[in-house]
Amino acid sequence: MNSPLLQVAGLRVAVGGKEILTGLDLTVRAGEVHAIMGPNGSGKSTLAHVLAGREGYEVTGGSASYRGQDLLAMAPEERARAGIFLGFQYPIEIPGVSNVYLLRSALNARRAARGESEIDAAGFLRLVRDKARLMQMDESFLQRGVNEGFSGGEKKRNEIFQMAVLEPTLAILDETDSGLDIDALKVVANGVNSLRSAERSFVLVTHYQRLLDYIRPDFVHVLAGGRIIRTGDRTLALELEAGGYDQVLAAAAS
Amino acid sequence: MLPERPWRTAASLARDGAGLPDWPAEWRASALARLDEAGMPDGSDEEWRYTSLTAWGQRWSDYLAAAGQPAAITLPAVPSMQPGSVARPAAIHVQVVNGALLTQTGATPPGLFVGSLRQLPPELRGRAAELLGKSAGLPPEQLVDLNSALVSDVILIGTDAGTSFDGLPVHIHLQGSGSPAFSHPRILVDVARSSRLTLTIEHSGADGMLANAVTQAWIGHGAHLDLVRVQSLPDDGMLTDTSHIDLAAAASARITSVDLGGLLSRQSMTVVLAGAGSSATVDGLFLADDRRHIDNRTLLEHRAPGTTSRESFRGLADGHGRGIFNGKIIVMPGAEGSNAALSNRNLLLAATAEIDTKPELEIYVDDVKCSHGATTGQLDANALFYLRSRGLDPAAARQVLTAAFLREALGHIALPELRERLEARLQEKLGGGVRHP
Numbered sequence: 204m205n206s207p208l209l210q211v212a213g214l215r216v217a218v219g220g221k222e223i224l225t226g227l228d229l230t231v232r233a234g235e236v237h238a239i240m241g242p243n244g245s246g247k248s249t250l251a252h253v254l255a256g257r258e259g260y261e262v263t264g265g266s267a268s269y270r271g272q273d274l275l276a277m278a279p280e281e282r283a284r285a286g287i288f289l290g291f292q293y294p295i296e297i298p299g300v301s302n303v304y305l306l307r308s309a310l311n312a313r314r315a316a317r318g319e320s321e322i323d324a325a326g327f328l329r330l331v332r333d334k335a336r337l338m339q340m341d342e343s344f345l346q347r348g349v350n351e352g353f354s355g356g357e358k359k360r361n362e363i364f365q366m367a368v369l370e371p372t373l374a375i376l377d378e379t380d381s382g383l384d385i386d387a388l389k390v391v392a393n394g395v396n397s398l399r400s401a402e403r404s405f406v407l408v409t410h411y412q413r414l415l416d417y418i419r420p421d422f423v424h425v426l427a428g429g430r431i432i433r434t435g436d437r438t439l440a441l442e443l444e445a446g447g448y449d450q451v452l453a454a455a456a457s
Numbered sequence: 458m459l460p461e462r463p464w465r466t467a468a469s470l471a472r473d474g475a476g477l478p479d480w481p482a483e484w485r486a487s488a489l490a491r492l493d494e495a496g497m498p499d500g501s502d503e504e505w506r507y508t509s510l511t512a513w514g515q516r517w518s519d520y521l522a523a524a525g526q527p528a529a530i531t532l533p534a535v536p537s538m539q540p541g542s543v544a545r546p547a548a549i550h551v552q553v554v555n556g557a558l559l560t561q562t563g564a565t566p567p568g569l570f571v572g573s574l575r576q577l578p579p580e581l582r583g584r585a586a587e588l589l590g591k592s593a594g595l596p597p598e599q600l601v602d603l604n605s606a607l608v609s610d611v612i613l614i615g616t617d618a619g620t621s622f623d624g625l626p627v628h629i630h631l632q633g634s635g636s637p638a639f640s641h642p643r644i645l646v647d648v649a650r651s652s653r654l655t656l657t658i659e660h661s662g663a664d665g666m667l668a669n670a671v672t673q674a675w676i677g678h679g680a681h682l683d684l685v686r687v688q689s690l691p692d693d694g695m696l697t698d699t700s701h702i703d704l705a706a707a708a709s710a711r712i713t714s715v716d717l718g719g720l721l722s723r724q725s726m727t728v729v730l731a732g733a734g735s736s737a738t739v740d741g742l743f744l745a746d747d748r749r750h751i752d753n754r755t756l757l758e759h760r761a762p763g764t765t766s767r768e769s770f771r772g773l774a775d776g777h778g779r780g781i782f783n784g785k786i787i788v789m790p791g792a793e794g795s796n797a798a799l800s801n802r803n804l805l806l807a808a809t810a811e812i813d814t815k816p817e818l819e820i821y822v823d824d825v826k827c828s829h830g831a832t833t834g835q836l837d838a839n840a841l842f843y844l845r846s847r848g849l850d851p852a853a854a855r856q857v858l859t860a861a862f863l864r865e866a867l868g869h870i871a872l873p874e875l876r877e878r879l880e881a882r883l884q885e886k887l888g889g890g891v892r893h894p
């Protein structure tokens with residue numbers, strides 16, 4: 204049995220003195236797709252942010268390791284260079300910094316960390332064009348400021364585009380499906396599915412089971428009250444869809 | 458310490474004015490007389506609330522003490538002085554050292570005059586005298602009068618009515634030699650009716666320099682001026698820079714002002730929308746890092762109906778730097794149906810740095826649309842995290858965001874090479890090896 208890519212054990216996280224994650228366990232192995240579902244405010248984004256290294260969260264207990272390394276001791280950029288990608292629930296607009304510039308800087312930062320030289324211009328252009336086509340994005344988006352003036356759906360698509368270019372080992376996608384119409388959802392799912400491989404793992408944070416019709420997860424977890432209260436296969440998502448969170452929460456409480 | 462009436466001492470020392478035509482003599486004498494009357498501004502003057510002239514005066518007094526001794530002239534290279542072929546130059550470059558024209562490259566086609574007052578054809582003298590004469594009383598009066606009194610040359614750029622020189626930019630390089638030197642560059646710009654001109658004025662020089670520049674520009678009926686002003690003084694350079702730009706009916710101006718260097722830099726820019734339907738856009742950028750003191754005062758005066766102005770300045774203060782923006786819009790009686798928008802956004806990157814911003818509106822008519830606003834803040838923490846989550850280290854992320862913020866101010870520069878050069882300089886100054894594609 205291979206050792207886990209990501210291992211979160213008893214993780215407790217507080218924000219502004221309030222405990223949001225209350226002892227969370229999660230194990231993700233190479234090649235697996237995990238869905239984390241839960242009601243609004245249950246701590247899904249908090250988990251995603253803490254795994255990506257965002258400031259402002261106080262870890263009060265537990266641990267998280269990535270490839271056997273203490274993840275929580277790594278700076279956000281170190282995590283990124285080690286292959287972790289966070290798809291933001293609310294992608295940030297950065298006027299004046301073009302998409303291609305960001306991607307080239309991000310790729311070169313990874314390469315520099317591995318002791319490689321900068322990516323050559325032609326190879327880079329080919330890569331971003333291929334991935335833009337995969338995401339059905341017009342090439343004009345490449346030169347535009349990062350998410351600048353993008354619609355909600357375009358921003359989400361851009362997150363997956365970035366993921367496709369950066370080819371992470373562990374992608375944490377925070378509600379990438381919310382706010383997408385059905386066509387955009389299919390494009391996003393197609394982007395994710397095309398990257399699935401035996402080495403690459405995904406944590407899909409989602410509020411609705413709809414996404415899971417297109418991306419079949421290996422595991423579904425229910426996050427409530429800051430902990431994983433149930434884990435199952437994809438039929439758990441269907442159960443949630445039919446009965447709502449209340450029923451599952453009540454069952455877990457009894 | 459400065460002697461009493463230092464302008465008199467300076468005027469008696471100045472032999473540089475020799476060779477100028479006789480007729481500005483009276484104009485210079487009257488400027489001297491006004492200085493005798495007014496003296497130099499002191500700390501009690503609201504105009505000089507944020508910028509003390511003490512260090513400036515000290516350098517002037519050093520200059521007077523050293524005057525008469527030959528100055529060792531060390532100057533930076535004038536950038537991109539490639540005039541193209543003689544028959545079809547790509548640009549005209551004029552190098553002005555310590556206020557006097559030293560070199561000029563690029564032939565001027567018919568309809569365009571670029572040169573010194575010393576070379577002025579007789580038929581243009583009347584107009585030049587008329588325009589110079591209008592400088593009496595222009596604010597800040599003492600600095601303008603000081604320039605008039607001590608001027609050693611006047612650089613003129615003039616177009617004939619109906620001509621267009623969009624493809625032939627005129628670059629004026631104003632350089633101050635150090636050791637020390639006090640120079641008074643003077644520029645007259647006369648864009649005749651229905652003509653178009655692209656002009657850049659760059660201030661640079663060697664350590665120890667002190668300059669007091671004045672530019673007057675008239676944009677005739679339906680004419681257009683594209684003006685880029687770049688201040689790239691050496692780290693201890695000092696500059697006071699005054700410009701007055703006057704627009705006739707249906708005239709337009711697009712102005713970008715960039716302050717990147719110097720120890721003390723004080724700009725006063727006045728744009729007068731004097732003719733109906735005239736319009737001006739002014740973009741500005743200042744980088745008050747290190748120990749720089751950069752003070753920008755702008756005044757946009759709407760004097761005629763249907764006039765439009767849009768002004769946007771972006772500033773940064775870091776280290777022990779201090780950036781000041783004082784922008785005022787006045788809509789005078791008679792300027793009905795005018796539009797004015799003024800904004801100033803600043804980044805304050807260190808607790809030891811300072812930004813003072815004061816946008817002001819003064820409106821004397823009802824039927825106008827005006828807006829103004831100013832913000833001073835830090836880099837957006839969400840944007841920083843976003844970039845770091847993609848693998849950029851914190852220094853690179855800060856540099857990328859800072860450059861992006863400031864670069865917005867360069868977006869209206871019409872000359873691509875100039876814009877790219879300034880972007881590269883900005884990038885370099887912000888300490889990034891990261892170049893923008």
Ligand SMILES: Nc1ncnc2c1ncn2[C@@H]1O[C@H](COP(=O)(O)OP(=O)(O)O)[C@@H](O)[C@H]1O
Nearest residue numbers: 218219223241242243244245246247248249250
């Ligand atoms: N910066 C913050 N300050 C205070 N409370 C926060 C902050 N961020 C999140 N929270 C709170 O933490 C809880 C979990 O939020 P979040 O992780 O965003 O939930 P989810 O993504 O599952 O909707 C919520 O009660 C939310 O209000």
Ligand SMILES: [Mg+2]
Nearest residue numbers: 247248292378
């Ligand atoms: Mg969330």
